[in-house]
Amino acid sequence: MYFGDAAKLEGPNVQQIPMNSKDKYHIYFTGISVNGNRLSFDASICALTDGDPSKGTGFFVDSGAPPTILPTTVYQPLRAAMVDYFAQYGWQTIGEQAFDLCYTSTPKEGQSYPSVVFHFSKGDQGGEVDWTMDKDNMFVKLDAIDGFCMVVGQVPDPGPCLLGAYQLANFKLSFDVKNEILSFAPQRCQENL
Template identity: 30%
Template sequence: MGYRGEHIIKISLGTPPVDIYGILDTGSDLVWTQCVPCVGCYPQINPLFDPKKSSTYLNVSCHSQQCQLLDGGSCNPQNICHYGYGYEDRSVTEGVLATERVTLTSTSGVAFSTDIAIGCGHNDTGVFNDHEMGMIGLGGGPLSFASQIGSAFGSRRFSHCLVPFGTDPNITSKVSFGDGSEVKGPGVVSTPLPSMEFKTPYYVTLEGISVGNKYVPFSSSGKVSKGNIFLDSGTPPTMLPQNFYNRLAAEVKKQIPMSPIVGDPDLGTQLCYKSKTRVRGPILTVHFEGADVQLTPIQTFIPPKDGVFCFAMAGMEDDVGIYGNFAQSNFLIGFDMETRMVSFKPADCTKHV
């Protein structure tokens, strides 16, 4: 878990393998890391990945299928696939597309290798910190880590269990890929992934959120369009359309017998409370199509600093919401591209699940 509420995943890249720590991001597809030579890179603690030192590194031609599949792929003068890839927080990576060997070690200690398409970033800017060496995109598009690895592991599905914000950094979140990563058993609820034109984000349909017993509909008119929110492990707070957020926050405020203080601008949240112990907020029940997910104050109030707890949701101008990683913590969440379903199972992600 990064200090800004990001989750970092370790993969090994190249031959001989080098450890890469990238942000786990279900909201994007590209897998990339900063590479030598780095013209415009942000500073990082670990050495940059050096393609010349790997015997399995191969630049991808701009006429290849992989380059055509990449949003923002183009030809450079050497006919190598050049890419430019941007994120909602205005971070950008530019570089060349390549294939490289990735090695993952299973929980039982077995190492597994396969070749995947990756971005070698030569010009990267944005809100990255020096522990983050790039991004591991787990979106639904063909070039995402989940799609590329899933095919090698038998099926395009994966699951993750994210530890809550503020957990001891030595306790890690879990991610599993392919066959055996299905989320099943008692307590599981599932919601469909509607077919959307844009394949990357995992869009689901949110009908409303109950604060205690008080139901707050997503839309005042009661009509919701399919795929009105997407799950994004790379965005910490849950971002909701402003009108819905205002109605929801007003109800949360009403049910907490304390006076709020000024919000926390870094988190973009307006509803914060001064308290020595976690705010005893109401249970929030998120009503996805066909799946009710109950959130406790661990997922809905986070401590940006000692003695302050802030509501882990915020408003935004967009019509489509983002279900962030604070709300996803302490759930085993399965993304199944074969059956087009997302499943939720309450779990203590700090323990072995």
């Protein structure tokens, strides 16, 4: 955690997302891409709405939640894209683990994890901000199964939609509550003593 001048986030790798700081640091989610392919789902399930519990509940940054949590409408297309991706290696999912999507293999030479990008609205500026996750943001190695799991949880629609601590790892974040801007940039946190 940084305060004062050390909290300023500047430089060419810094991206900014408008946020609604009055509602738990809500950011405006627009979609997810896996290996450059935009997933098909209605992102409005994660929109911030007033009072109607059957509609979206918002998309929040929550460093207290270990994994990202997504409603079924968003989670299932993400899960399906992962299953399709790893099927090229002949891998089958296993059940009854800490997370829903797990494998007893890990990528070997010539194999890789898929790229994952969360997309957020730039608000009045138009366009999107792409928050690119690396494999350590999306997958965790589990020695108990000699494999790995995707660290994203699922909840029934309509939500909540939370960007959790695994996905925030190795990013420096700045919450400018006054100007309602979330800034972020990649950072090797373990090297930042």
